[in-house]
Amino acid sequence: MAEPNGINERQRELFIRKSTRVAASYLKRAKALSEMPDAAKPFFDVLENIYIKLTDIQKPEDMKSIGTLCVMVPAELIYAAGAMPVRLCSGSYTAYSIGDDYIPRDACPLVKAVMGFAKVGALPAFDNCTMLVAPVTCDCKKKLAGVMDSVKNFSRKNTVPLHVPPLKKDDADTEVFLKELYRLIPILEKETGVQITARSLAEGINMVGNAQYEMSEFLKFRRHDPALISGTQVMAVMNAYSYMPVNLWAEQMHRLNGDMIRRLEQGHFVSRKNQPRILVTGSPIAFPNIKIPLLIEEMGGVLAADETCMGERGLYDPVSVIDPSFDGMMRALASRYIKPCTCPVFVDNSQRIYRIQQLIKEHKIQGVIYHVLRGCLVYDYEYQLMEEAMGKLDIPIIRVESDYNEEDVEQLRIRIEAFIELIKLKELKKEA
Ligand code: SF4
Numbered sequence: 550m551a552e553p554n555g556i557n558e559r560q561r562e563l564f565i566r567k568s569t570r571v572a573a574s575y576l577k578r579a580k581a582l583s584e585m586p587d588a589a590k591p592f593f594d595v596l597e598n599i600y601i602k603l604t605d606i607q608k609p610e611d612m613k614s615i616g617t618l619c620v621m622v623p624a625e626l627i628y629a630a631g632a633m634p635v636r637l638c639s640g641s642y643t644a645y646s647i648g649d650d651y652i653p654r655d656a657c658p659l660v661k662a663v664m665g666f667a668k669v670g671a672l673p674a675f676d677n678c679t680m681l682v683a684p685v686t687c688d689c690k691k692k693l694a695g696v697m698d699s700v701k702n703f704s705r706k707n708t709v710p711l712h713v714p715p716l717k718k719d720d721a722d723t724e725v726f727l728k729e730l731y732r733l734i735p736i737l738e739k740e741t742g743v744q745i746t747a748r749s750l751a752e753g754i755n756m757v758g759n760a761q762y763e764m765s766e767f768l769k770f771r772r773h774d775p776a777l778i779s780g781t782q783v784m785a786v787m788n789a790y791s792y793m794p795v796n797l798w799a800e801q802m803h804r805l806n807g808d809m810i811r812r813l814e815q816g817h818f819v820s821r822k823n824q825p826r827i828l829v830t831g832s833p834i835a836f837p838n839i840k841i842p843l844l845i846e847e848m849g850g851v852l853a854a855d856e857t858c859m860g861e862r863g864l865y866d867p868v869s870v871i872d873p874s875f876d877g878m879m880r881a882l883a884s885r886y887i888k889p890c891t892c893p894v895f896v897d898n899s900q901r902i903y904r905i906q907q908l909i910k911e912h913k914i915q916g917v918i919y920h921v922l923r924g925c926l927v928y929d930y931e932y933q934l935m936e937e938a939m940g941k942l943d944i945p946i947i948r949v950e951s952d953y954n955e956e957d958v959e960q961l962r963i964r965i966e967a968f969i970e971l972i973k974l975k976e977l978k979k980e981a
């Protein structure tokens with residue numbers, strides 16, 4: 550029998566079989582890279598529950614899920630309304646192949662995967678979101694926000710576009726975003742039936758702040774050379790943030806930091822001193838599309854840092870509240886989500902180069918892999934600037950373009966392997 554979105558039961562079954570198989574194989578490869586710290590396992594369990602066992606998010610029953618499509622949606626505001634933000638940016642190849650029929654050919658695979666899941670209705674964590682907050686950032690996200698309303702089997706009642714200013718230099722730009730956040734408040738309150746007060750907002754800021762604190766502690770361990778944990782496993786931990794209530798994620802992160810201390814004391818490392826240390830930056834690396842991190846580490850590199858919005862960027866800067874009034878907290882939120890954001894959707898994004906230079910120094914990076922999802926123009930635009938900046942630092946960089954399928958894996962493997970060999974050769978010459 551045909552379903553509302555033209556997907557019948559047989560197609561849905563095939564979809565589930567294929568998408569769970571792909572997710573399981575990527576999780577297995579990530580686990581096999583090196584012995585996982587015990588405290589990393591619950592994050593993997595979360596990804597397994599969401600993408601393989603197809604269960605909903607584990608959270609209090611009365612806590613609603615609000616879908617978001619970008620790190621620029623303030624999680625603090627959603628927690629203040631008694632709900633949980635669920636980041637719907639997905640890396641599913643199977644969902645992408647469904648979404649490909651509904652979204653223009655040249656759009657990026659990430660938005661196609663979001664559309665594919667909405668059409669099939671096979672992912673409870675996705676389907677149970679009662680509302681979607683969609684920041685208007687790049688063209689792909691803007692148009693996705695428009696077409697998502699046409700999808701019928703998604704329990705979401707409405708999609709709320711959130712205007713993001715194209716500039717972020719002046720206070721006037723932050724004011725634009727502040728107005729948007731104020732516009733969002735009654736919409737969230739109506740959706741959840743919970744009023745956002747100064748107290749609940751402060752609680753929301755504290756909850757996310759705790760997670761950011763644990764993350765900043767964790768980054769100290771991630772910088773360690775030799776590595777204490779595989780970088781691909783770190784990407785999985787960061788992706789699990791999208792599907793866990795923030796306090797549970799922070800508690801588990803605290804345990805992971807405990808494991809990192811123990812590994813440091815015992816000299817338990819997962820890399821050797823001379824393995825090339827690589828930073829990955831560019832288009833989002835959303836689970837299960839972790840093929841780039843996996844290839845880096847399977848080919849002998851160490852993924853020592855990332856500058857991506859499904860990784861460190863999402864939890865890097867805490868909200869800095871100077872004025873504790875309601876408006877003061879709202880201003881602090883607007884400022885935090887716009888000013889330090891290094892996403893290339895902003896016209897002037899020189900901060901991103903500065904941030905990458907900082908990461909290179911702190912994480913002892915020897916090479917940069919610049920990831921561009923096919924059709925992701927905003928990241929592609931910034932490659933040239935990044936190449937020039939890396940040239941000045943004498944840091945090798947390569948641009949790798951990928952799509953949501955496994956057809957490009959062999960070509961990527963060859964290029965990444967050659968890049969790792971190049972770094973090794975360069976380091977040998979330095980020593981000679
Ligand atoms: S790449 Fe930029 S616009 Fe896209 S989700 Fe990440 S932060 Fe948002």
Ligand code: SF4
Pocket residue numbers: 657658659660687688689690832833922924925926927928
């Ligand atoms: S920023 Fe790139 S990856 Fe993200 S939605 Fe836009 S085009 Fe797609």
